Amino acid sequence: MPFEIRPWSEISDRFNDTLLLGNGASIAVDDRFRYQSLKQHAIDNGLFNTDVQSLFDFFHTDDFELILRIVWQATNVNKALEIDDQKTEQSYRHVRDCLIAAVRNIHPEHGAVSDKLPEIAKYMKGFKKIVSLNYDLIVYWAMMYGNELKNRHMFKDCFVGSEFDDDWSRFGDAYGNHDSCSLVFYPHGNLIFARDKLENERKISSGADGLLESVLQKWERGSYVPLFVSEGTKQQKQKSIQSSYYLNTVYREVLTSVQDSLVVFGWGVGEHDLHIIERAAKSNVRRIAFSVFGDDQGYCNRVSQLVRDEFQQPCEVFFFDAESLECWTNA
Template identity: 25%
Template sequence: MAIISFSDALQRSESQSKRHLLLGNGFSIACRPNIFSYGRLFEQADFSQLPASAHQVFRHLNTEDFEKVISILKDSARILNVYDNSSEELASRIKQDAESLREVLVQTLATNHPAYPGEITESEFECCKVFLKNFTCIYSLNYDLLLYWVCMHIIEDDEKPISDDGFRKPYGNEDANYVTWEPNNSRSQSLWFLHGALHLFDAGYELRKYTWKNTNIRLIDQIRAALKNELFPVFVSEGKSKEKVDRIRHNDYLAKASRSFSSISGALFIYGHSLAENDEHFLKSIEKGKVKQLYVGIYGDENSSANKKIIARATRMGTLRKKSDLDVFFFNAESAHVWS
């Protein structure tokens, strides 16, 4: 199996009418590796307001993965009553710990994040813009603001926007300091946050996006203020694929994003994603979908255990496709020069 360069992958995909991009956490780690990793998030998380038990679970499971712990806690709460009908109170405590950890994760993501776009250099913005302009639609599994900042930077430079995220001024409220998403605005949408994002907030009756342009307040400061007011972002942090699907189905934006991803055709490039089981819902969408060519980014030694798993899972997507052929290729992720 050959690992081709990113430029060769682009050339091979020219036979397809469209190119799409799916971004994983590696996109953010490539920009700021000292911030965007679960280990780093765990080090910076403030557990002081939680019961000691919620923090100790990490140590007992020997992990720093928030999603894994949240998933295990929720599973534990569900099965307790099977063994002991009198354990309802304990099950409730465990479930509450899971919800509290989810909120800690959101707060930690907001706190440990570049404070404003100026912390990203002009050369980093330029490289990322060049990379993104290769694609028709962009789908991200990340919660952070990096992708949004790059897209806004393009507009600020008076360049043609590379994407439309579907958010507009709320109807009848042109003075609002935020924009909202409605299904009717999604017909031309080409940028989707498949698991939500830090700047997307569920106001109960509408999905809002906080922007700097309407307030002159840094996005990260607006997010922190919202968190203090107990308003939390649309944010899929469940540990298992099935739980993520359940959360997605109960939110109009996330459900529409998932349907959009499932309907794409042509070529799909995956960058910065391990094809892990907890995102199996999107991997199955590829297997069942209309994509003809799949290009998966491989970072580092292709013979490492992690990369062998990625290669095996991607190869299986091609063999499991039933209705039409799916050609699978692998490209050197570093050769894409996403940030430098």
């Protein structure tokens, strides 16, 4: 018996709590996000040298951010102790330059996707919380667009200035000229987040048009390293999450705060991301809706079995057409 895949409009009135976004959401905006991995992109484009590849092999990871942070910390220790170690410094610069080149090659500029932002902001407005697993700037740009509309709805990322306020639930209350709001979180980090030399976590701010370049320039100057988990196994990603106060707070608290309904859009729920669904299973979810591209019955069968295995409480599962009207970029 095949699973029924409905138009979004048929079930949308039952889902308004949390929206979980995977890489398919970014691919729907720009096809350049259809890459295997940042590391593989760098290899395919001849950006790696032998030393950089040795670092990835030694630490048994594909995560650019982790390798960059490890080598960056090593260079800072060498400078503090006045140790002359040009090879470590060169390796740091090469890993950094590889990451910058990969992001520049893959990530579209604001102007290339600005026509999609109104539809995305309209769709996100229908949820109390938006949780994006993507490191790119699409959701952030849509937030900025939505906040400029002055339509009595506000998107908030729970940062005050450049610092995260861990009393994040208080931002869910509408106040002032706003009747409603949506809170936005990134459990795997984002390009807008960075660490300084003392491991302080910051949000990088700039105008929407120049934000991508502002982020990359801060990396180039060496004052910050990025805070996002780009690749790796489930266990490696969990370790990276635990190393960050922001990521760990989102993982422990936000993912377990879902009330009643969860919408999953553009997420393949691969083995490397099972920690996310395992965490959501500890919440009060009673209904989950998964987006489906085409008539992928194999995906429907796999995720419905996954819900039965992971969720202890009864949970109703729905499937909807990712390309139906009023959904994401079709809003």
